[in-house]
Amino acid sequence: MATVTFDRATRIFPKSDMPAVNALDLEVQDGEFLVLVGPSGCGKTTSLRMLAGLEHVDEGEIRIDGRNVVNLAPRDRDIAMVFQNYALYPHMSVAQNMGFALRMAKVSKSEIAERVQDVAKMLDLVEYLDRKPRELSGGQRQRVAMGRAIVRQPRVYLMDEPLSNLDAKLRVATRAQISALQRRLGVTTIYVTHDQVEAMTMGDRVAIMRKGELLQVAPPEDLYDNPINIFVGGFIGSPAMNMLEATIERDSVGLVARVGDARLPLPEETLARHPGLASYESRTLVLGIRPENLEDAALANDGPRFYGRVELREALGSEVIVHFNIAARHAVTEETLELADDALGDRALATDKGTSETTLVGRFGPRTRVREGDSVEVAIDTRTLHFFNPKDGLAIA
């Protein structure tokens, strides 16, 4: 049980001029499950390894329970880590793997056996205790890696993408298992992933990083509802937020956002939440619309509409993901390009096609009748729009 504090912690790799982790400030509460998320190369794993003592800290401090651990060897930090590839000792049995740390700590043999047995029960590993890692399935290996960390009863758990080597179904099950286990054990946990679904479902709070910088740290819902900038808005949520170029104009009823030839009147509620919008009158900004705020007009109430043509329909049973084209322009900033790059294949975010057409993704109700190639009328829920400054990418408050 411990708090973990990153205090302007910085890591610059040799022969690199850009810090892999730049002055990271982050506080993790006692017993908290914090998820570090971001695209590859954002510095999340490096941050974790800095905390573990596997990576040098060039500047700043990292404190566990208030004590600066920067100069402590990994073994003196009282942490346990689950590696992406599990890093099980191939020449040791499951029991020996799990008991290794206790053996290093000179715990008595009988106590080691007892504690290994307890944790093995917890993780359904009892019957495999005598096996070697190579005789186990991927999921079992993953559990052994977890078990090895749990047996230790350390102050902090570090997990480096522990689910990325599992198949999709097992990943979902294990995700829930880890969350439940962490809540039960109540040990401070820092969990690194590039999967925003894991981040959203597991973390008490989620810290999102990009290019070595911490962008935002907040509970998942907060992160989802109030992204601090374009990157966070686009990274969190699946399918990703639609980012459009919009101009704020004033007409007889008040402020409207003009997107292509569509005009979206901005309701009081929205303006109250984003008072800064007033100063954007007749200026261009980036408008973010979550897919769930777009609905087949046939299933929706009144409100502003987009008129477009259906490109792709993905029926998931409980909902239908519809990709449709409208006459509008995609917001193209450095961040949207990076997001598109990261999520390549998810949707063609950055491809402007040089035309004034852009593809939006909507999450329609299961009873929608739209078919590929159809014209479609889409209702927009304008109460939950997101607005970003196109220059610095920051959300407009």
Add this chain to the structure above:
Amino acid sequence: MKLSRRFATRVVLLVILLVFTAFFFLPVIWLLLAPTKTDGQLVTQAPFAFGSLRTLAHTFHRIISYDNYSLLVWLKNSAIYSFGGTALAILAAIPAGYGLALTHFIGRRTLLVITLIVMIMPATALVLPLFLEMDKIGLYGTIWSLILPFGFFPFGVYLAYIYFSSTIPSDLLAAARIDGAGEWRVFRYIALPLARPIVALVGFFALVASWNNFFLPFVMTYDSSQYPVQIGLNELIGSTASFNPANFSAGSGVTVLHRPDLAMAVILAIAPVLIVFLFAQRALVAGMLAGATKE
């Protein structure tokens, strides 16, 4: 047409292979058959004729008992020098390769390059300076003058380096460090148990290198009782009548050796390494294949 050409190609290849096999293998067969014949039979009979088991027993007895069982003393010396040197070589090469492959320290690359340079340097080039060094520190003529120089076995260091850098993921060591192991215990409990195949391989090569070394013991030893078997063989050649007729004028009283005796001595000198090889074979093959596949 096509088929017969392919057939012809195969025949030609087969002939070439057979010629090469014969070229290298026939001398070995000759050597193995030589002790079954008398010196006279060796020159009069066909080269690959088998003499008799009786003669073989005689030859064996004569060479073993020659000069008050010198050959056994030499074999014993060889064993002491070689196993001593090998033990030292393993003790140094395995941790050295580990250090070069998996840790970071200033001068790591330089050390690696130096190791490679020494590896390609002929071992004989170092014999003279080693002799001067041993003489200065008073070890000349002791068994240490033959064991210590083999403690640094650069080829072994290189093999261990390659093995560690290609087969042991760094996360495995990181896991052990986090699990509370210090650097020594990381090596002792994780790296070393996983390095078994390479320990066998390095040990075998070190053993062969030391066992077959001639020039270093030739310089470092001065008395027949200190000789390893390689120097002993050289001595035996000097006692073989057909090679040195001048040494054996009638009535000199020296036991005269003949070529079959010498062949027997050579076989006995090879045998220990061969036996070790047979026993270590499985581990050796594992060592040579290691890194080719990942678990």
